[in-house]
Amino acid sequence: MIEPIGRIKNPSLRVFANAGIGFTIVTIISSLIIGVVKSEDKSAFKYGIYSSLFGTAAGGVLGFVGSSKSSDNNTSQKLQDSHIQKDDKNNIWKDWRNFVVVRKVKESESITSFYLEPQDKGEIPDFKPGQFLTIKLDIPEQPKPVIRTYSLSDYNQSGKYYRLSIKRELAPPDLNVMPGIASNFMHDHIQEGSVILAKPPNGKFFLEVQKNLPAVLISNGVGITPMISMAKAVTYLNPQREVYFVHGARNGNYHALREEMLMLDQENPHLNVHFRYSRPTAEDEGKYHSQGYVDTTLIQQLASQEAEFFLCGSPGFMQSLRDGLQTWGVPEDRVFFESFSKPIPVASSAQTPVANEGEGVTTAEITFAKSGKTLTWNQEDGSILDFAENNGIEPPYSCRAGICGTCMCRIKEGEVSYQEEPSAAVDDDSVLICISQPRTAKVVLDI
């Protein structure tokens, strides 16, 4: 009985409600007892009054207990909420931390999810929906640990785990090369109970949840991962915001996290979900909204131009959508995208200037301070990362495209020029060596 009363928000009202219930119950019970035991006694009414007063007092005490219990519940709910909203600097760990795979779930023919909890059972920081986790795997026969980045594909309110949803990368059909190293290892060898290393969440591709401009989340294939996180975060934290979730898949067999999105759709009246299949099978009947490839024409049918657009998917898909949105007149500063491989070139006229483009030197002396090597770099040596590797230095890296920040290192002297605009957040005194070359004749790096 205290439970529903505990839901009354005003604490004084809760106390009175409990007192009233206590009064009623004790009065009824004592009247019955007095009626049976003292049916001849003329002063029985006195006992009735005493017991009613006792009932009121007992009800009040119960009211307080109920109130404090329910306010405890409210506090813990608030704590939960604050966990997902708190400053993401909280609980950030340095470098690598052990995470246990607590659940492994096959989501589609090619994508499997891994739920990670910290082995030390400590807290994990919140992240911005769209950000990624960098993981490190010790893979037998690989000369060094393999580092890869994976978008966080969930936005849970418990704040207890991270989820990664990883696509098994096959070898390209026209090339005689190894299939993807990390993704296949995750699918085949990482099981529930396995431990992997991870860096804190990171990345500049994220949705600012509290904004009110409609958000159009457009993905294909495994590009669905950051979009799910964004759709969930808005549903939990700013449910009034209009969100369009447009996803393209080959067919139902390759459509990961379909049911999860449909459940979210049910939960959030401001979420509009559209699935488009390019090659649906007979079993897919009734499970998708339209057939073909996701393109700007579809987006124009579903959403208004007055929105923010988030893109993640295959390079061709993103290029055509970026071009299409630009032709439609969507300003470039309302289009955000994440590339899982090398970034696509910026669309024609609205080109973002590349930092220091064309201002580099053709030869330079690079000192790799920690490795104790000073070497002469020439332009044909390529990026500083390529140059380091070719000279027996093995800096960590993942994307080799300026997206993940894994290769970031401190620059102690000199300057570098970027071959592409970095997508990763770069610390003030640091550089990304995978997409940079020396800009000054002498460069000293803390590697």
Ligand SMILES: Cc1cc2nc3c(=O)[nH]c(=O)nc-3n(C[C@H](O)[C@H](O)[C@H](O)COP(=O)(O)OP(=O)(O)OC[C@H]3O[C@@H](n4cnc5c(N)ncnc54)[C@H](O)[C@@H]3O)c2cc1C
């Ligand atoms: C910010 C970010 C977020 C990401 N999020 C996700 C995510 O949520 N889910 C996800 O699945 N992935 C994601 N990725 C991609 C992920 O980081 C890996 O790049 C991906 O899993 C492939 O890694 P791998 O080790 O399996 O493949 P790799 O070993 O890196 O190989 C990649 C491909 O190259 C082929 N290949 C191998 N050798 C050659 C060669 N000599 N010539 C040509 N091709 C070759 C392989 O067969 C394979 O197809 C993300 C990437 C970034 C940058």
Ligand code: FES
């Ligand atoms: S390796 Fe990813 S930013 Fe350089």
